[in-house]
Amino acid sequence: MISITVIDRDDQPHVLETPTDMGLNLMEVCKSYELPVKGTCGGMALCASCHVYVLSQHELPEATDDEIAMLDQAFFVKTNSRLGCQIKIHDALDGLEVKLAPEAE
Numbered sequence: 001m002i003s004i005t006v007i008d009r010d011d012q013p014h015v016l017e018t019p020t021d022m023g024l025n026l027m028e029v030c031k032s033y034e035l036p037v038k039g040t041c042g043g044m045a046l047c048a049s050c051h052v053y054v055l056s057q058h059e060l061p062e063a064t065d066d067e068i069a070m071l072d073q074a075f076f077v078k079t080n081s082r083l084g085c086q087i088k089i090h091d092a093l094d095g096l097e098v099k100l101a102p103e104a105e
Contacts, residue, residue: 001017001018001019001020002017002018002020002089002091002093002094002095002096003015003016003017003018003094003095004016004018004026004029004089004093004094004095004096004097004098005095005096005097005098006030006033006035006052006097006098006099006100007055007097007098007099007100008035008036008100009036009100009102009103014033014035016029016030016033018032018089019089020089020090020091020093022089023088023089024088024089025043025084025085025086025087025088025089026050026052026084026085026087026089026096026098027039027043027050027083027084027085027087028043028085029089030050030084030100035100036100036103037049037050037084037100038050039084039085041085043085044085045064045066045067045070045083045085045086046066046070047070048070048071048073048074048075048083048101048104049103050083050084050085051071051074051076051077051081051082051083051084051100051101052081052082052083052084052087052098052099052100052101053078053080053081053082053098053099053101054080054081054082054096054097054098055080055097055098055099056095056096056097056098058092058093058095058096059092060082060087061088063082063083063086064086067082067083067086070083071083074101074104075101075102075104076101076102076104077101081101082098084098
């Protein structure tokens, strides 16, 4: 089990405990804790409803071309933007801190 801190859109932190042996991604973990992450495309990097800002200094795999293309179309993108569905949960992410990006209006 690892701990991930997710700051919601009201700036409230949520510490999420999650297993690392189930092949989950960050979007799925957020949804399991009923945080307001839609994951409309089911984790295929075809929408940006799981857009987050990575606040901690964890080393993440490079964004794929599909993720970059989706972020190019998303609102409120920053240099630390990632799609939660593309962040696979593993032991090295213990202590990861992210903030949910604002929803498109």
